[in-house]
Amino acid sequence: MFEVKNISKKFINTRALKNVEFHLEEGEIRGLVGENGSGKSTLVSIIAGIFQADTGSMIKDGKPYHPKSRLEANKEKVSIIVQEQGTIDGLTVTANLFLGKEREFTRHGVVQTKDMTNEAVSVLSRYGIDHIDPYGFIKELSFEDRKLLEFAKALHVDPDILIIDETTTALSHGGRGILFSELVKLKEENKSVIFITHDLSEVFDYCDNVSVMKDGEIIGTEKTSDIDERMLKEMMVGRELQHSYYREDFETNITDEIVIEVKNLTHSTDLSEVSFTLRKGEILGIGGLTDCGMHTLGRLLFGLDKADSGEIRYKFTNMPVRNHIQAIRAGIAYLPKNRDQQSIMLMSSVRDNLCLPSLEKMQRITFISPRKERQLAEQGAAKLNVKMDSIDQYCLYLSGGNKQKVALSKWLIMDSEVFILDCPTRGIDVAVKASIYQLIQILKQSRKSIIMISEELQELIGMSDRIIILKNGRIKKIFERSEHLSEEKIIHYMI
């Protein structure tokens, strides 16, 4: 029903796609997986009309199909939810929903705003997101609501083919529920879906078939009923996985030395009366639903925000920690959740990104030696094996996983004592994930303390010495590391 034939695409320096062949049946949900930079997004962008292929052709329902823009693709009933933000901040919800389709609402040359809003209300309620105000502006919406709005927009096209590019990482359990129930409906109507995700369990839960991409090629397509997660991971990485994806030991092996002590921490509606301690050499997992307050907790510990009441004692240092700058100086590292906006300067070199927190340590009186900077940056990049042309390359041109490596590495060369990692493996591929888990273990062995905030229960269970589960800003339960811990046991306390 839909075919991609022999498509290739080259960007300035890199070849993104090599002779890709792809068939999609009616009523099929197709998973598309692969490491960052393997060409998944490029392929679906071509199908959705965002990019055009250099060579090759596409056929939809027996006819040639070559959309020059997203709107043209929409007319052919193909729509996409992109990985990045696909909404426009300065416009209202309604205006975003019908962007480029204003003509349908035009009478006598004037756009009938009222008709448009009415239609928006019905669209929003049809897809179960009627808590979004059609008059509201995009920038007032949470990231999740923006994504759900894009989803509604894509569905409103009544697509034969819906493409979802790594959207679920941005969604909470509720949002995912909405998304997946619509996918099932599409399948029942004999429509097709191309679904890109890094969460392999979603592939097995919802997809009929899964294609694996590597280095711009599709290296295999399998029925999800024929394979298991381990086989799929091995296909993606291209070699047999070692056993140590997560930690294998179940002895917690922590000192008694308290590094950070938190007492009755309360912050607006996000956190109330939270108390716990972090010990030297401990991996402390913090889990819960997206809005349970765990991200706020990370910010408070790093000194970005001031708590309303309660106190945080930084026992590992004699230096004062009243704000994030003092926190960095004292040896706290923070990896924010939103990588491209908060932890990486995209338009700066790998070197500038890596050296930024260490500049103060590096300077002699006021002088910062370029030679020392280069050495430090090269060390940092080598520590996590960042794939790059040189340390002068812009971070913009690195893949997602490598950007995350840079974001982590800058704290390694700072030699921080406490690592606050907010969703450290969000949206990155299996291979980089594995190296980040390995790094966290090395940090633990060298007696650093780690707070790992995560929305993925599996990694919390796999890595943490203790897991604190937050619900509505309160500590609901604390789990000790154990072989018998399962997602089912924990999830009960989250919802």
Added chain:
Amino acid sequence: MKNVKRFIPYIGLFIIIFTFSLITSGRILRIANLKLIFNQAIVLMIGCIGVTFVMCQGSLDLSQGSLLGFVVAIAAVFAARHTALAFPFALLTGILVGLTSGLLFAYLKIPSFIVTLCMLFILRGLTVIITKSGSIPIPFSMMGLDNYALKVPILLAIITISVYSFNYTRIGKHLRAIGSGETAAKFSGVPVDRMKLLAFVIAGLLCGICGFLSLIRTGAADSKTGLLFEIDILTALVVGGMPLTGGSNAKIQSAIIGALILTILTNGMVLVGVKTELQQTIKGLVFLGAVYLSFEREDIAFIK
């Protein structure tokens, strides 16, 4: 392609010197004319260097022209009391105005474009009041300061210090980091607000020096002193290769090369006898050409 773009300003400077040398059969390179170019370029160059610190962190400064006029007026008023007061008061005025703009921008979070646009009006208004719409002459003895023994070392010192602090200290690195990504810079320990303030203070301080140099050259403060100076600075910087978005590609060299290109272009056109009206048009075309050639369209598309 990127590497070529980096050299466009240098190539442009070379082409302009070469072309005018041919047209004027070498007159542009005579010692007398080179001195003239130096005297015309020095104020623009120092102004450009100051604004580089502001622009590299992604902001704009439109108040430089009015600030120059204001500094000159204040300095002239104090010079009338004692000639030794002119220089310190020129610096002080520059610093205080820079501090004010910086505070409004960094701490009250008013966009730099708006803050400096308002400053443009406020300071011009004050200048007109101080000079009573006319001009204030300075004591004749001060005109003697307008010599190379003073001006060459000042320029060299400013270039040296600014290149050093821009490339080899935290000031420049932090400011460029803010231009590249403010939140990421903040989360990596850059004191964002303090650095933004500092940038405006530096720009104000250097504009104070510009004011003093301009006063000893012209010998009087006028209500129109510095008119359109801010536009010349922006033009020179962009022609010199300064990215409008700031960030890691900002360089002090852009200020120096840009100021030279703009000054030599104007000087050459005068030598050749191009009419004043046409000069403006040509400047505009050069500006447009420079932006067309050196703008990183691709990168802008990525930043969105």
